[in-house]
Amino acid sequence: MRTAYSVETVRAAERELMARLPEGALMQRAAAGLAAACADLLGRVYGSRVVLLVGSGDNGGDALYAGARLARRGAGVTAVLLAPERAHAGGLDALLRAGGSVESGGSLAPVGTDDARVAPGGQGDGQARIVAELIGRADLVVDGIVGIGGKGGLRPDAAALAALAADSRAAVVAVDLPSGIEADTGEVHGAAVRADLTVTFGTHKPGLLIDPARVYAGSVRLVDIGLALPGEAELEALQHADVAALLPMPGAESDKYRRGVLGIAAGSARYPGAAVLAVSGALRGGAGAVRYVGPAADAVIAAFPETLVSDRGPARVGRVQAWVVGPGAGDDASSVAEVLGAEVPVLVDADGLRLADRDAVRARRAPTLMTPHAGEAAALLGVSRQAVEGARLDSVRELAAAYGATVLLKGATTLVADAGGGVVRVNPTGTAWLATAGSGDVLSGLAGSLLAAGLSALDAGSVAAYLHGLAGRFAADGAPAGAHDVAAAIPDAWRDVRAG
Numbered sequence: 001m002r003t004a005y006s007v008e009t010v011r012a013a014e015r016e017l018m019a020r021l022p023e024g025a026l027m028q029r030a031a032a033g034l035a036a037a038c039a040d041l042l043g044r045v046y047g048s049r050v051v052l053l054v055g056s057g058d059n060g061g062d063a064l065y066a067g068a069r070l071a072r073r074g075a076g077v078t079a080v081l082l083a084p085e086r087a088h089a090g091g092l093d094a095l096l097r098a099g100g101s102v103e104s105g106g107s108l109a110p111v112g113t114d115d116a117r118v119a120p121g122g123q124g125d126g127q128a129r130i131v132a133e134l135i136g137r138a139d140l141v142v143d144g145i146v147g148i149g150g151k152g153g154l155r156p157d158a159a160a161l162a163a164l165a166a167d168s169r170a171a172v173v174a175v176d177l178p179s180g181i182e183a184d185t186g187e188v189h190g191a192a193v194r195a196d197l198t199v200t201f202g203t204h205k206p207g208l209l210i211d212p213a214r215v216y217a218g219s220v221r222l223v224d225i226g227l228a229l230p231g232e233a234e235l236e237a238l239q240h241a242d243v244a245a246l247l248p249m250p251g252a253e254s255d256k257y258r259r260g261v262l263g264i265a266a267g268s269a270r271y272p273g274a275a276v277l278a279v280s281g282a283l284r285g286g287a288g289a290v291r292y293v294g295p296a297a298d299a300v301i302a303a304f305p306e307t308l309v310s311d312r313g314p315a316r317v318g319r320v321q322a323w324v325v326g327p328g329a330g331d332d333a334s335s336v337a338e339v340l341g342a343e344v345p346v347l348v349d350a351d352g353l354r355l356a357d358r359d360a361v362r363a364r365r366a367p368t369l370m371t372p373h374a375g376e377a378a379a380l381l382g383v384s385r386q387a388v389e390g391a392r393l394d395s396v397r398e399l400a401a402a403y404g405a406t407v408l409l410k411g412a413t414t415l416v417a418d419a420g421g422g423v424v425r426v427n428p429t430g431t432a433w434l435a436t437a438g439s440g441d442v443l444s445g446l447a448g449s450l451l452a453a454g455l456s457a458l459d460a461g462s463v464a465a466y467l468h469g470l471a472g473r474f475a476a477d478g479a480p481a482g483a484h485d486v487a488a489a490i491p492d493a494w495r496d497v498r499a500g
């Protein structure tokens with residue numbers, strides 16, 4: 001399990017550890033890990049050109065000490081100081097003693113404007129050109145502008161440096177996190193550094209795993225500095241071993257009923273394909289049997305003759321261990337209401353989200369898993385799609401609380417949150433290839449199967465997202481794939497997870 005902790009928790013753990021260690025020991029651990037990651041990225045340290053972007057906090061201190069280590073190995077290292085008089089004194093001293101040099105970067109943005117670009121003719125014109133040339137010629141830029149002490153998007157002088165780094169051909173390594181992102185939420189308010197690699201200390205921060213900030217982080221390397229973190233994380237990402245342990249496996253006594261029967265109320269005359277795709281996901285999710293209820297029975301049987309179909313309403317078919325309702329359901333509100341009345345776990349997706357009565361969901365005693373994409377979540381919350389996409393963690397928690405349900409918010413970093421708070425799961429296997437019509441229907445069926453097998457809504461949602469993401473990668477393999485192909489690749493995803 002990969003976990004991420006809030007800034008507050010990290011600070012508390014740091015205080016506790018610092019009290020037991022000689023002064024500066026923690027920063028040396030961080031700097032050693034950072035320098036090693038930079039050296040790996042550079043390949044050859046000797047003769048390389050490294051520029052450090054240094055803010056006035058300890059994040060800049062990490063960058064300076066790491067820069068000193070690289071300078072001792074023969075790199076040409078220059079620190080661009082945003083606030084020369086407040087730069088970390090010990091780090092600066094170490095860099096200068098190792099042969100590094102210093103430039104001022106504090107007056108690059110035109111005074112009195114919000115324009116982040118370096119404007120010729122401004123107060124620091126000559127200096128701005130020197131810094132721009134340095135960054136333009138660098139092999140590596142190290143972003144030590146701001147770490148977990150940051151608030152909001154970058155200030156104009158820092159944003160000017162971030163823009164230069166983005167324009168340069170240098171690799172960009174962020175120290176702890178890309179400066180300008182919100183560490184606790186993954187939100188990005190204004191300018192932020194775009195890194196190729198982020199070297200983070202002690203634990204992942206939530207923002208490194210959640211969009212949109214995750215994209216700014218590039219790949220992430222965790223450096224152990226000895227922090228002891230408490231039991232419950234803010235965020236967790238399942239990995240192969242966690243998923244393998246949760247997959248339902250048939251035992252000697254299994255029959256189709258014990259393995260779980262999943263009911264699917266989906267599809268319409270207009271959207272029969274949604275029903276077929278939901279069933280295709282369900283059959284690959286391990287359910288002993290799938291009962292289909294709705295007007296697309298002919299299409300379902302044609303594609304999957306093993307499906308049990310019924311033309312009665314959901315309330316009158318035989319027993320099931322879980323329901324999926326909503327994919328392609330059009331305006332069939334009565335099926336949604338009937339399914340919500342069932343005393344088994346229910347997954348509500350697509351049209352079902354719009355048709356589900358909030359009080360009926362809240363009144364349910366069995367688990368409910370809602371699976372909106374950002375647009376559907378926005379409609380339920382009464383906000384814009386952009387508002388949801390910009391604040392995914394808050395949005396998923398708010399929706400879960402409002403409906404008293406577990407919510408899976410789809411996206412490149414799918415989030416799953418329970419109603420009662422607690423740890424939120426983030427899916428690490430997502431891929432842009434999954435943004436294809438019908439892919440959500442496959443996910444519904446798959447997650448529904450796992451609910452029928454007895455997994456909690458949080459586990460069913462996060463295991464399904466994991467397998468679905470992996471299947472999407474296998475199906476696409478560098479070329480576009482349809483939802484049907486994603487469903488067909490789910491068995492490969494299971495095998496891959498079980499192989500470890």
Ligand SMILES: NC(=O)C1=CN([C@@H]2O[C@H](COP(=O)(O)OP(=O)(O)OC[C@H]3O[C@@H](n4cnc5c(N)ncnc54)[C@H](O)[C@@H]3O)[C@@H](O)[C@H]2O)[C@@H](O)CC1
Pocket residue numbers: 014015018026027028030055056057058059060062145146147148149150151152153154155158175176177180201225
């Ligand atoms: N506390 C510890 O024990 C350790 C901390 N470490 C490093 O220390 C960092 C935290 O250091 P600090 O608490 O000094 O804080 P930071 O260095 O993260 O940030 C504080 C500085 O950033 C400026 N700042 C804040 N928001 C800004 C914005 N939007 N634009 C531009 N500048 C902004 C502030 O004015 C302040 O000068 C961590 O992220 C990590 O890199 C590591 O050395 C490991 C050990």
Ligand SMILES: [K+]
Pocket residue numbers: 059143144145146147174175176177178179
């Ligand atoms: K940083």
